[in-house]
Amino acid sequence: MFEIRIICDHPEVPRVAQAVLGAVDAVSVRSYPTRDRARTRLYITAEPRASHADCPECDLDGMTLWLTPQGREEWRPCTGIGYEDLLAAGLTPGARRREPWQRPTDH
Ligand SMILES: [Zn+2]
Structure with missing residues (x-):
């Protein structure tokens, strides 16, 4: 298992998430605002x-x-x-929430 850390502009989150998550088998995803709240x-x-x-x-x-996003x-x-x-x-266009996601253990 490994960890990927990304900082990107808020509107880029869906596109970045799709590109990265489509290349791996995610175990968990968490997102937070940056300290200045300008990015994710x-x-x-x-x-x-x-x-x-x-x-x-x-x-x-x-x-x-x-x-x-279109x-x-x-x-x-x-x-x-x-x-x-x-x-x-919060990984789809227009999503407002940022709940942590964890792969179900039966997967
Ligand atoms: Zn699949």
């Missing part, structure tokens, strides 16, 4: 990306529809995180 800090613990054959979020091919849906690498969880964690 993302702390992701993850494992190297494995097969998504048993993933509940995609159909074997490792791809899922992702809502872009409001379109595009096929992107699956993050293994469901839409409601992405929304709660």
Whole structure:
């Protein structure tokens, strides 16, 4: 397991999260404002990306529809995180909450 730390502008969070989370198998995601509150800090613990054959979020091919900041849906690498969880964690466009996300232990 390893940790990824990211600092980015608030509007970039969904795009950055999708790119990074689609490249690994996330174990947990936490986000906080930076000390000056101008940007967002993302702390992701993850494992190297494995097969998504048993993933509940995609159909074997490792791809899922992702809502872009422009409001379109595009096929992107699956993050293994469901839409409601992405929304709660503040990782979708327009999301207001920042709840920590933890991979369910039965995954
Ligand atoms: Zn998947």
